[in-house]
Amino acid sequence: MTRSASGSLPRYILQRTLLVIPMIWVILTLVFFVLRVAPGDPVSAALGGKLDDEALDQRRAALGFDRPLIEQYWDYLSSVARLDFGTTFSDNQSVLHVVRDNGGATLSLTIVAFIIALMVGVPLGLVAGRYRDSLPDVLIRLFGILSYAAPIFFVGFLLQAYLAKPLGLPTSGMATPQTIFNVEEHTHILLIDVFLNGNSIYIEDVLKHLILPATTLGLLICGVFIRLVRVNILQTMQSDYVEAAEARGLARRKVTWRHAFRNALVPVITVIGLQFALLLGGAVLTESTFNWPGLGQKLVDYINDRDYGAVQGIITIFAVAVVLISLLVDIVNALIDPRVRY
Structure with missing residues (x-):
């Protein structure tokens, strides 16, 4: 009985870890599309008073907003996988630097x-x-x-x-x-x-x-x-x-x-x-x-x-952190109470 319980712990940890992947994917997808369907142009909203139309178009192209939505979505997922959470629109600062500070x-x-x-x-x-x-x-x-x-x-x-x-x-x-x-x-x-x-x-x-x-x-x-x-x-x-x-x-x-x-x-x-x-x-x-x-x-x-870029990056980091904390707590709980593993 003890051997079976101890043997089930690695399997439980593996199952919970694998479950995190679709959870994070769903969260990232919601963050991306909820912000994308928000009314208005995020670049114009953040920088409209600072740049002329030509500069706004250049900035929009640099951020990839002139590309198809599915390509933007794939770029977003790829960037997060590389731990690149984007930049702020207002001052072109890395979101990771904002989080660090x-x-x-x-x-x-x-x-x-x-x-x-x-x-x-x-x-x-x-x-x-x-x-x-x-x-x-x-x-x-x-x-x-x-x-x-x-x-x-x-x-x-x-x-x-x-x-x-x-x-x-x-x-x-x-x-x-x-x-x-x-x-x-x-x-x-x-x-x-x-x-x-x-x-x-x-x-x-x-x-x-x-x-x-x-x-x-x-x-x-x-x-x-x-x-x-x-x-x-x-x-x-x-x-x-x-x-x-x-x-x-x-x-x-x-x-x-x-x-x-x-x-x-x-x-x-x-x-x-x-x-x-x-x-x-x-x-x-x-x-x-x-x-x-x-x-x-x-x-x-x-x-x-x-500032759409900053909001998206910070919310993404918040959400991923919550999922990872929940995973850690589940593992600790399984160590304390073996009944959780079954």
């Missing part, structure tokens, strides 16, 4: 928000499940519902209005200009670079700027973790082996920690990929609310400028 800010915001959601949601879900139908359970469930029902921009506004001044927290930007200017860039991720720099003043500055936007974004999925952990705690506490452990005289607190809590974490791991994707989408609104200089804010700027 701005993606670190979004990644650090998303990861910290995810950690906050776990640190808040999992313990609250444990308490709610442990004390079912009590006042703490009711209040925690209400908090969970509000956390994922309230719009991000509204939550951000409330935190800015009621927490920023009393706690002395900034409401805009990623750091002060002094920190950004003085911290040597090693990784294009300021949160990492300030720790590599070792200056406690700069570290404190970056962390202070991170608290409100990361909390706002983390609350988006906090309620999901509360509900998952609570439901699985309740199910596990009613299982036969937990009742048997209690019958042997084990304290309920020890039973809750040793059996119920550990089993309740498996569903949390299962939905990590989906929730991380939700955070990436929520980062767009969060960055706009807090003027956070990340990829989401950059995407909004490009949409306002109608």
Whole structure:
């Protein structure tokens, strides 16, 4: 039985990896054609006020917009396969360079928000499940519902209005200009670079700027973790082996920690990929609310400028990243829970 289970893991990983290929193809196809059917000429929309008609025609030809749609589609797929995600129309900059310069800010915001959601949601879900139908359970469930029902921009506004001044927290930007200017860039991720720099003043500055936007974004999925952990705690506490452990005289607190809590974490791991994707989408609104200089804010700027090339490239990278993260989470989940492999 053990040999069969261990032998099925490579097959499961191979199947999930192969499934990623058509998923990415469908996503790329949707991105391409949805943007292509948008009204208007993207080159004229992005550069109409900067170039004359002849220059616009030359630019359109250089970008391949004078060619048949199927040829443009094939070129797009071929470019993505070579990890070439195109260039921006407005300043002819590589989309990969845009992601490199701005993606670190979004990644650090998303990861910290995810950690906050776990640190808040999992313990609250444990308490709610442990004390079912009590006042703490009711209040925690209400908090969970509000956390994922309230719009991000509204939550951000409330935190800015009621927490920023009393706690002395900034409401805009990623750091002060002094920190950004003085911290040597090693990784294009300021949160990492300030720790590599070792200056406690700069570290404190970056962390202070991170608290409100990361909390706002983390609350988006906090309620999901509360509900998952609570439901699985309740199910596990009613299982036969937990009742048997209690019958042997084990304290309920020890039973809750040793059996119920550990089993309740498996569903949390299962939905990590989906929730991380939700955070990436929520980062767009969060960055706009807090003027956070990340990829989401950059995407909004490009949409306002109608820079079709940048929008297509950034959305493509977002989508592919979400699929790959989901694949990684599925593999980790299969390692933790062998039942997933069948």
